[in-house]
Amino acid sequence: MKSVWSITLATLTKDIRLEWRSKDALNAMLFFSLLVVVIFVFSFDPLAEESRHIVGGLVWVAFLFAAVVALNQTWARELRNQVLDAYRVSPAPANSLFMAKVLGNFILVTLLEALMAPLFVVFYNLRVLGPAWQLIPVALLGTWALVVNGTFFAAMSLRTRSRELMLPLLLFPISIPAVLGMVAATTAILTGDNPAHFYIVLLLTYDVVFTTACIALFETVLQAE
Amino acid sequence: MKKTFPILALLTAAFLAYAFYQAMFVAPTDALQGDVYRIIYYHVPSAWTAFLLFFINFVASVQYLASAKPSTQRAAKWIVIVIGVVGFIAPFVPQVKQQLPVGMYPSSVATTALIMVGFYFLIGKYFPGKSLDLLAVTAAEVGVVFCTIVLITGPIWARPVWGIWWAPGDIRLTSTLVLWLIYETGRCARGIWRA
Numbered sequence A: 001m002k003s004v005w006s007i008t009l010a011t012l013t014k015d016i017r018l019e020w021r022s023k024d025a026l027n028a029m030l031f032f033s034l035l036v037v038v039i040f041v042f043s044f045d046p047l048a049e050e051s052r053h054i055v056g057g058l059v060w061v062a063f064l065f066a067a068v069v070a071l072n073q074t075w076a077r078e079l080r081n082q083v084l085d086a087y088r089v090s091p092a093p094a095n096s097l098f099m100a101k102v103l104g105n106f107i108l109v110t111l112l113e114a115l116m117a118p119l120f121v122v123f124y125n126l127r128v129l130g131p132a133w134q135l136i137p138v139a140l141l142g143t144w145a146l147v148v149n150g151t152f153f154a155a156m157s158l159r160t161r162s163r164e165l166m167l168p169l170l171l172f173p174i175s176i177p178a179v180l181g182m183v184a185a186t187t188a189i190l191t192g193d194n195p196a197h198f199y200i201v202l203l204l205t206y207d208v209v210f211t212t213a214c215i216a217l218f219e220t221v222l223q224a225e
Numbered sequence B: 001m002k003k004t005f006p007i008l009a010l011l012t013a014a015f016l017a018y019a020f021y022q023a024m025f026v027a028p029t030d031a032l033q034g035d036v037y038r039i040i041y042y043h044v045p046s047a048w049t050a051f052l053l054f055f056i057n058f059v060a061s062v063q064y065l066a067s068a069k070p071s072t073q074r075a076a077k078w079i080v081i082v083i084g085v086v087g088f089i090a091p092f093v094p095q096v097k098q099q100l101p102v103g104m105y106p107s108s109v110a111t112t113a114l115i116m117v118g119f120y121f122l123i124g125k126y127f128p129g130k131s132l133d134l135l136a137v138t139a140a141e142v143g144v145v146f147c148t149i150v151l152i153t154g155p156i157w158a159r160p161v162w163g164i165w166w167a168p169g170d171i172r173l174t175s176t177l178v179l180w181l182i183y184e185t186g187r188c189a190r191g192i193w194r195a
Helices: A004-022 A024-043 A048-089 A094-124 A132-156 A163-191 A197-223 B005-026 B035-066 B070-092 B094-099 B106-126 B130-162 B171-194
Strands: none
Touching: A004 A024, A004 A094, A024 A048, A024 A094, A048 A094, A048 A132, A048 A163, A048 A197, A094 A132, A094 A197, A132 A163, A132 A197, A163 A197, A163 B171, B005 B035, B035 B070, B035 B106, B035 B130, B035 B171, B070 B094, B070 B106, B106 B130, B130 B171
């Protein structure tokens, strides 16, 4: 019997290798968020001063949509050839599978954000007025919040007919508190008007609560008929 | 329950009619807001009912999920007991007492904690096994109806009094809207779950 972490690592490496060879999700996400950025640039053409106030929202909306594209792909791969059923009967703990999927998505979405953030800076002529290093914890915590819930709800909507449609319906309402925290924190940092600490703590709390809940309930979701 | 349904329905209709009469004709008109304020006789009780039903849904759901294994059931029971004991004693500790908002008495907080624990065990006693899940779904469904009423009557009142339909930054409005959205999502999820 291998330990939980080695199984997690094995599943994660398998997923990353598959993604590296096919680049399905990454290509779709990159192009999709590029399109969103371009559409936003056409829709809102503000001065640099105004853009600082709205770009926090725009960035996270783009990432949220792109993350859904990736999350929809997460479990689809396991449905082919009944891989998921094999998981269910195997003695491997359900949570190591869940954590592997979450970590894989986390790496993917973080990569996307790292590639897309410069585009926003260029298109909106951004200059950060607050402490810029705080954008990193906000991005990491925000991404984790999206990805943990997203992976969980993607598993939940897996056995439904219109699962690609169901995921955003399930994910967005639950994510509203987190999205609020991310947007408010990003705006606070970009404008430098007020400190973002409260929102970072809010995000951290949200992450802790929902990670715990997802880990506690994932086995029920995986085994449910 | 089926036999008492007509009687209960009649009683409900009679009480609702009496409440309507009291709210519309007996209660005096508000000096500042005029007749618009009468909507609170509909809005506020709906909000209470919605929150009570969502609370029942919460308790029943937690208990249903915990009842999957005997070990988690026992753990949940002890966690609830600890919450009850801490919630009963903590408000009387001077440091915590200072944190309470003005007008909120320690005894009322302690009573609330006890009622919550009582709810948990009463629901567990009268709704064993699968019926916990049924209770949770029923409470959520009816709660969504009341929450919808709250969200519709709220703006109707706010427009003449505040001058705006919706105050985007208001914490209470936002949290109620998010609550409604989450429960609506839950309903969607339940629907597809069964299909």
